[in-house]
Amino acid sequence: MSTFRFVRVSWQLQFKMIMRSPFDGIGNVIYPLFFATTAFFVFRAGTSPRTLIYASLGAAVMGMWSSVSTSAGSAMQRERWWGTLELLVTAPRHFALILFPSTLGLASVGIYNLAATLLWGRFAFGIPLTIEHPLQFGLSVVATVLAFAGLGLLFAVSFVRFRAAWVLGNFFEYPVWLICGFLVPLALLPTWVHPIAWVLAPTWGMNAIRESALGGTPLPDLLLCLGLGAVYVVGAVLVTNRVLDDARARGSLSLT
Amino acid sequence: MIVAARIFFVGGLTSFRALFYWLTPWIYVPTMLVAPIFQILLFAYIGRSAGLASDKFFLIGNALQYAAIPCLFAMAQAIGGERYQNTLSAILVSPAPRIPLFFGRSLPVVLNGAFVAAFALFTGSLVLRVHLPTSSLAPLLLIVLIAAFSCTGLGLVNAALSLRIRENAVLSNVIFGFLLIFTGANVPLDDLPDWMSTAAQGMPFTHAIEAARQVADGASLSDVRGLIGAELLVGAIYGVAGYLLVRWFETLSRRHASLERS
Numbered sequence: 001m002s003t004f005r006f007v008r009v010s011w012q013l014q015f016k017m018i019m020r021s022p023f024d025g026i027g028n029v030i031y032p033l034f035f036a037t038t039a040f041f042v043f044r045a046g047t048s049p050r051t052l053i054y055a056s057l058g059a060a061v062m063g064m065w066s067s068v069s070t071s072a073g074s075a076m077q078r079e080r081w082w083g084t085l086e087l088l089v090t091a092p093r094h095f096a097l098i099l100f101p102s103t104l105g106l107a108s109v110g111i112y113n114l115a116a117t118l119l120w121g122r123f124a125f126g127i128p129l130t131i132e133h134p135l136q137f138g139l140s141v142v143a144t145v146l147a148f149a150g151l152g153l154l155f156a157v158s159f160v161r162f163r164a165a166w167v168l169g170n171f172f173e174y175p176v177w178l179i180c181g182f183l184v185p186l187a188l189l190p191t192w193v194h195p196i197a198w199v200l201a202p203t204w205g206m207n208a209i210r211e212s213a214l215g216g217t218p219l220p221d222l223l224l225c226l227g228l229g230a231v232y233v234v235g236a237v238l239v240t241n242r243v244l245d246d247a248r249a250r251g252s253l254s255l256t
Numbered sequence: 257m258i259v260a261a262r263i264f265f266v267g268g269l270t271s272f273r274a275l276f277y278w279l280t281p282w283i284y285v286p287t288m289l290v291a292p293i294f295q296i297l298l299f300a301y302i303g304r305s306a307g308l309a310s311d312k313f314f315l316i317g318n319a320l321q322y323a324a325i326p327c328l329f330a331m332a333q334a335i336g337g338e339r340y341q342n343t344l345s346a347i348l349v350s351p352a353p354r355i356p357l358f359f360g361r362s363l364p365v366v367l368n369g370a371f372v373a374a375f376a377l378f379t380g381s382l383v384l385r386v387h388l389p390t391s392s393l394a395p396l397l398l399i400v401l402i403a404a405f406s407c408t409g410l411g412l413v414n415a416a417l418s419l420r421i422r423e424n425a426v427l428s429n430v431i432f433g434f435l436l437i438f439t440g441a442n443v444p445l446d447d448l449p450d451w452m453s454t455a456a457q458g459m460p461f462t463h464a465i466e467a468a469r470q471v472a473d474g475a476s477l478s479d480v481r482g483l484i485g486a487e488l489l490v491g492a493i494y495g496v497a498g499y500l501l502v503r504w505f506e507t508l509s510r511r512h513a514s515l516e517r518s
Binding site for chain 2: 026
């Protein structure tokens with residue numbers, strides 16, 4: 001079976017499971033909409049020249065991040081609870097490749113989040129849905145989904161030592177919303193925050209989506225987003241090897 | 257009377273400790289102490305970006321509103337958790353009077369909610385360098401406690417619903433979201449549509465947040481007694497409604513043999 005086909009089939013399976021989960025398929029879509037709505041009201045009531053479409057795009061990517069951050073951190077934990085972790089680890093494929101469709105599925109739900117937020121902004125707040133460069137916008141969304149999946153994979157394998165991995169996933173929701181420029185321009189944040197934002201793919205994914213929607217040049221941001229996503233995947237592979245070696249040596253793979 | 261008091265205080269504390277055995281510092285600190293600070297920062301910076309209001313406005317609004325997380329989730333867990341651990345039927349078959357049984361479970365929730373909100377308020381004020389007058393601290397603590405009481409009333413309604421629905425975490429998040437939008441935590445009520453600001457009058461936090469903002473600006477407790485009274489009334493109404501709902505769903509669960517369905 002080719003690697004591509006393997007990822008596609010596994011992604012389909014994971015996506016179906018996620019969409020039938022009330023928490024991941026419904027809760028993770030609705031929850032960011034409340035924050036988006038609040039942000040719309042704040043921007044509409046404020047005096048800033050920043051437009052509602054700025055907030056709409058930012059809130060949409062907030063939703064994309066939520067679907068990954070809250071559940072990807074515990075993706076490996078879930079397999080452990082289900083009793084499938086050992087079977088997956090002993091499969092001939094590299095374990096990181098087996099886990100990737102799971103976080104890719106969560107990131108894919110982010111597209112639903114993005115669309116839901118943009119449509120909510122359009123119909124509830126009258127925010128125009130104008131996309132200046134539709135093709136580049138589509139590419140930016142795909143690149144962002146892939147980068148989010150890579151970051152989710154890194155979360156999943158890094159947090160496996162923690163019993164409360166879901167807490168760490170939740171924990172990263174607000175900080176990324178805050179420092180990656182979704183609703184707050186990076187320039188408003190303290191300068192020591194900027195380097196942290198630069199190594200986070202959501203920053204560049206947000207820039208790429210906003211630039212392509214508003215008529216800028218998204219390509220550099222898009223490439224940076226993809227590049228960082230690839231770095232996360234490589235990091236996740238290395239961490240996976242380390243974690244699995246350690247778990248085999250200690251006999252702790254199934255411990256919860 | 258003594259039995260009822262024991263059920264209220266000892267039973268409430270025991271059940272809280274039993275149901276939240278998993279709430280270790282590894283979970284409590286990130287979710288209850290750190291997350292509200294980030295929520296405050298997020299909206300304070302959104303407020304700066306949008307040019308809407310001062311940091312103090314968002315600090316007070318979000319610190320109080322975040323008490324919804326412990327109050328809603330913990331009350332749901334106080335009932336739903338028993339079902340999950342297969343102990344609910346043993347409790348409901350007991351002759352224990354229901355009022356101290358259920359309200360006793362809410363007391364630790366109120367105290368925890370107030371602690372979370374107070375910690376967020378004072379830590380947030382240090383992070384954002386918002387000055388809260390020393391004279392306002394004690395009244396603010398009282399208002400925080402009343403806000404937690406009010407939201408725990410709504411939490412009891414949420415807990416009752418957890419007898420009928422499986423995904424209470426989703427419902428709790430949805431209620432939290434409505435409170436985020438409606439209560440004036442981030443958007444002044446005047447800037448919300450009329451129907452929303454009217455609906456907000458019947459929600460926990462709305463009056464407490466307004467009272468806390470006035471106290472932080474120098475008003476005395478007596479100046480905001482109307483708001484405090486309204487917040488207490490809202491909490492009491494939700495508490496009674498929640499209790500009646502729990503009793504009704506308990507009856508339905510017996511009738512349909514659905515108590516253990518999870």
